[in-house]
Amino acid sequence: MTILFKSWHHYLRLTQRFPSVGSIVPFIPVVALWWLVTALELFPRVFLPGPGDVLRSFGSLVYKGILPDYLQDSMVRLAVGAFCGIALGIPLGILIGMSRHAHTALWPVLLFFQAIGDIAWLPILVIWFGYGLVSMTFVIVYTVIFPVVLNTVLGVRSIPIAMHRAALSLGASRWQVLWEVVLPGALPNIVTGLRNGLGYGWRALIAAEIIVGTSGIGFLMFDARRAGSTVEILLGMIILGILWYIVDSWILAPIERATGQRWGLVSK
Amino acid sequence: MKSLTIRNLSKTYFDLYAGTNHTAIHDVSLEVAEGDFVAVVGPSGCGKSTILNMIAGFIPLSGGEILVGGRPVKGPGPDRGVVFQSFALFPWKTVLENVAFGPKMRGVGKAEREAIAREYLALAKLTEAANRYPNELSGGMQQRVGVVRALANNPDVLLMDEPFASVDAQTRMTLQEELTRIWQEKRPTVLFITHDVGEAVFLANRVVVLSKGRVLDDIGIDLPRPRSWDALNEDADFKALSNRVLQLVRSA
Numbered sequence: 001m002t003i004l005f006k007s008w009h010h011y012l013r014l015t016q017r018f019p020s021v022g023s024i025v026p027f028i029p030v031v032a033l034w035w036l037v038t039a040l041e042l043f044p045r046v047f048l049p050g051p052g053d054v055l056r057s058f059g060s061l062v063y064k065g066i067l068p069d070y071l072q073d074s075m076v077r078l079a080v081g082a083f084c085g086i087a088l089g090i091p092l093g094i095l096i097g098m099s100r101h102a103h104t105a106l107w108p109v110l111l112f113f114q115a116i117g118d119i120a121w122l123p124i125l126v127i128w129f130g131y132g133l134v135s136m137t138f139v140i141v142y143t144v145i146f147p148v149v150l151n152t153v154l155g156v157r158s159i160p161i162a163m164h165r166a167a168l169s170l171g172a173s174r175w176q177v178l179w180e181v182v183l184p185g186a187l188p189n190i191v192t193g194l195r196n197g198l199g200y201g202w203r204a205l206i207a208a209e210i211i212v213g214t215s216g217i218g219f220l221m222f223d224a225r226r227a228g229s230t231v232e233i234l235l236g237m238i239i240l241g242i243l244w245y246i247v248d249s250w251i252l253a254p255i256e257r258a259t260g261q262r263w264g265l266v267s268k
Numbered sequence: 269m270k271s272l273t274i275r276n277l278s279k280t281y282f283d284l285y286a287g288t289n290h291t292a293i294h295d296v297s298l299e300v301a302e303g304d305f306v307a308v309v310g311p312s313g314c315g316k317s318t319i320l321n322m323i324a325g326f327i328p329l330s331g332g333e334i335l336v337g338g339r340p341v342k343g344p345g346p347d348r349g350v351v352f353q354s355f356a357l358f359p360w361k362t363v364l365e366n367v368a369f370g371p372k373m374r375g376v377g378k379a380e381r382e383a384i385a386r387e388y389l390a391l392a393k394l395t396e397a398a399n400r401y402p403n404e405l406s407g408g409m410q411q412r413v414g415v416v417r418a419l420a421n422n423p424d425v426l427l428m429d430e431p432f433a434s435v436d437a438q439t440r441m442t443l444q445e446e447l448t449r450i451w452q453e454k455r456p457t458v459l460f461i462t463h464d465v466g467e468a469v470f471l472a473n474r475v476v477v478l479s480k481g482r483v484l485d486d487i488g489i490d491l492p493r494p495r496s497w498d499a500l501n502e503d504a505d506f507k508a509l510s511n512r513v514l515q516l517v518r519s520a
């Protein structure tokens with residue numbers, strides 16, 4: 001027992017020194033279990049391929065150039081959608097957060113549209129815009145925008161009134177208050193909203209690709225289903241997980257830490 | 269620095285839920301001469317913060333007028349520096365950037381405004397803390413930053429609403445001594461609000477006692493400066509003045 005405890009302690013220290021260790025090691029038991037289940041042939045191989053099969057399929061798809069292309073398509077769609085969602089969501093959130101009139105006028109409409117959900121738009125979007133980037137971008141923007149707006153509003157409203165008053169008494173104009181107080185004050189919440197929004201957007205993108213896509217990781221999986229290739233379906237699922245893990249823990253989480261935690265606005 | 273004049277000030281709050289009016293300030297008149305230090309004391313709820321918030325321009329007046337250097341004020345502005353009980357430092361700015369904020373808003377260049385900020389930080393013995401963030405400082409240090417941030421903007425009048433109420437007793441005494449020292453050096457016009465009688469008598473040249481939204485009395489404090497707690501704790505004049513103000517506050 002003490003040995004287990006000690007090695008766990010060592011492991012914790014190791015992850016602190018090399019964070020990448022902490023992001024890989026937890027998956028070793030998962031993959032081992034997967035390998036064990038397939039090696040024991042509890043399920044037929046065609047239903048549940050093993051890690052080796054998936055790795056081979058990964059190699060061949062990369063070699064054929066399909067995977068890099070699809071990956072790029074998905075990432076570009078996410079980036080375009082996320083960019084538009086952020087560009088619309090942050091100003092809208094600040095407007096609603098700062099102006100009682102804007103809040104009164106827009107909030108109910110916002111909640112109504114939030115309830116419709118992203119994928120529910122696809123049928124009408126396909127009729128309007130066809131199977132393409134416009135439909136998909138719309139869905140992503142739609143998914144990203146709500147968490148961004150809601151969290152931005154929350155952030156703007158959580159700034160103590162004394163902070164506004166302090167800035168005004170030091171001679172700040174309304175625009176200076178916006179730039180020097182409201183934006184940085186709301187930033188930790190905005191980043192949280194972004195992180196949630198991109199997470200939902202990523203899932204919405206895959207769903208959209210499965211339904212209306214002609215390329216991308218979602219399409220890869222849907223296409224594989226048609227061909228009955230469980231290997232490629234599993235590969236797609238794993239890629240989704242890994243990609244999101246990278247984006248979230250290597251890009252978004254550090255930004256979140258760098259803002260809120262240093263300032264003491266968010267507890268560690 | 270300029271004088272602060274308050275004439276026939278009144279404030280009536282409207283209670284949205286009860287649907288009734290509540291008059292917090294009735295006809296208050298007060299004059300703070302240029303370079304003077306006036307403290308306002310009174311029991312909780314007597315309207316101290318209400319007066320200060322009107323002077324600062326944070327809330328509208330119901331009646332009367334407020335003049336700084338003879339000119340009526342409208343809304344918040346850099347002519348009236350404010351030190352808040354909650355410090356209200358910007359957590360996303362370093363100590364140096366906090367103190368340089370006022371000059372930055374006026375368009376003072378980076379090098380110059382940082383020089384100003386460093387000068388004021390030195391005044392409050394905060395030079396070491398310049399590049400730290402507010403949440404890395406103790407409460408006492410944070411309020412020192414709050415005071416010099418307001419001073420560095422060179423306001424005509426300095427308004428302080430119970431600035432030392434949320435720090436421990438020892439730190440509070442140090443901050444009070446430092447404030448008297450800084451005041452003697454810079455001679456700003458100060459209106460200082462507190463419910464602590466000892467603090468008011470220690471700091472001010474005049475103590476105004478407020479009761480239920482009215483001025484009850486106005487007492488001159490002619491204790492010699494520089495003042496220190498070591499000297500005044502046992503001082504007969506200080507004790508007599510404190511007792512007199514305390515009696516007034518208790519009768520309020």
Ligand SMILES: Nc1ncnc2c1ncn2[C@@H]1O[C@H](COP(=O)(O)OP(=O)(O)OP(=O)(O)O)[C@@H](O)[C@H]1O
Pocket residue numbers: 281282283290292310311312313314315316317318319463
């Ligand atoms: N926004 C408001 N709406 C309604 N009534 C208010 C409002 N702010 C203050 N009051 C009332 O006005 C009176 C004076 O309040 P004020 O905050 O000025 O007191 P104070 O002397 O600063 O008290 P304390 O020492 O507790 O800070 C109180 O009766 C309070 O309930």
Ligand SMILES: [Mg+2]
Pocket residue numbers: 316317318
């Ligand atoms: Mg008060």
